[in-house]
Amino acid sequence: MNFLSINVRGVGEDAKISWVRRLKIKHKATFVGLQETQLSTSLSIDVKGCWDSNEFDFVSVDSSGRSGELILIWDTTLFQKSDVIKNRHYLVISGKYKNSSASGNLNIVNVYGPQSTSEKKKVRFELLNIINGRSGMWVVFGNFNVVRDLGERCSSQFRPHSAFAFNRFIQEANLKDFNMGWERFTYYDSVTAHPRELSNHNPITLTSSVSDFGPIPFKFFNSWLLREGFDQVVTDAWNCFRGYGTPDAYLAAKFRFLKEIIKKWRKEMDQKERHEVNVTLKMTKNFEKFVESRPLSSEEKGIWIDGIKKITEWERLKALDLK
Template identity: 65%
Template sequence: MNFLSLNVRGMDEVMKTSWVRRLKVKHKANFVGLQETQLSFSSSIDINGCWDSNAFDYASVDASGCSGGLISIWDTFVFQNFDVIKNRHYLVVCGKYKDSSESVILNIVNVYGPQSISEKKKVWLELLNIINGTPGTWVVFGDFNVVRDPGERCNSQFCPYSASDFNRFIHDANLKDYNMGGERFTYMSRVDAKLSKLDRFLTCPNYLQLFPLSYGFDQVVSDAWNCFRGFGTPDAYLAAKFRFLKDRIKKWRKDGDQKERREVEESRSLSSDEQRIWADGIRKIMEWERLKALDLKQKAHIKWTIDGDENSKFFHGYINNKN
């Protein structure tokens, strides 16, 4: 089941509706939570325009003036709700996850946290009471307007009291801070370049298998090896398969380097000496990987000569050999 959480900062524009729909389709979301609709009457929002089919239902919380406002939309083929709890700062939808071999009770919370320290603490206590008093698995996401530690803010003020209350809520509710991926910070003020991680995805640990996780090297190799399609003589086929695998690994490595570089640059600006050391380190790693690839290629060639035409069966066993 895929979830999409967006702080839309107003839904009074037609382009916002089409934007939500495009993201919903792109990420194949079954449940979409919107924060800061900034509309006193949610009924004026084109919910149909946010979805790509008629199989949906929704719940909403009106904004207070031009502040706040929440909407949760879900695919009725995948999720069936039986209760809704509304508050100015959160929207709880309780139901059943239908696309499962077992009957899974799923409680989904869309949050837009208040600004006041005391109001934040009040919201966390209210949610904790609801979670402790309601059976089922919990998924809590949204714009919490709070961070967990100083490292989640850059060039902006950190409040230890709000962070302590928020961390206590996560611990007492037995929630896991789920890694959404992407950029390190989820909000940037263009005026003074203040960065902060305000959006989060919290869930019970036993529900993580229902979410797509980012995969690493082993998964990249396995997927590339299994999805390759080729033809020709056995040696030409194997050589083409190696090239295909190499290209997939290079792309995986490049994407990882870009993500790592962004995280470092977002944390602070690097000096010219640090940038030189960084670039030199990247070159050394690439050279080491090139030599390692040559060594692997030579070993594979030797094995291919010995094992004859069992190329696919052999290589699969060889690449998983830890000795």
């Protein structure tokens, strides 16, 4: 039973949809919570594109202008929804986890907290009543727009009274807060903070199991058509093939030969691209750490922006493979 929380800061682009789907698959998430989709209605979002099968359901709260909107998506083969509570600043779903010996309800809360101090207080009060008024296990994630102590605040004003109220809410709701923020805290128990990549917030996963479904079988991907050198590889392979036999056997052999050449090209291309992507991701992660302690120079900002553009283009090509 794995959970993925992402403050996406807009999810209208194919690259963002592909990114969410990639993280969902990589971390084998049963539940995915998105905050700040920045779209006025869930009808504008390719929710199916965020998932890797047709076995899913979701609930959402529409945004107000460019701020907000929450979405909760889950695997319907593993979770049976029984109740939903919607609010502008939070989503609550309750139900049963299928094929489990555990008894009682499972309650999931996706939060995007308001900026106003009075609204924050109202949200905490409402959530506290909901949590204390229902039985079962609770998993609460998202962005409360508040921190617990000064060490979690960077490049903005720390408000001690808000922190005190937030800590009291966590205690009264009998919740456990995992001490994690940015990339300085990588692992704590089964919670992981991942690189921001296409957002200015770190995706967070809560993992309770690990599975391995084996290698992905060979198939043709749409993005290959846009890869540099692919046309030449196909043309050269097609022209250099030498075979014999009946026309249908000859053609079948030619296609098998072409398939092997493409597989070899794909392996070499993947190794090269993975290296480039890993280098770029490492670079952007380093800049994320630098910006916590000092302002970046114009040159560093330019390199960081170029790196994000490369990651976005890589995600765009990956998105083509989903269509």
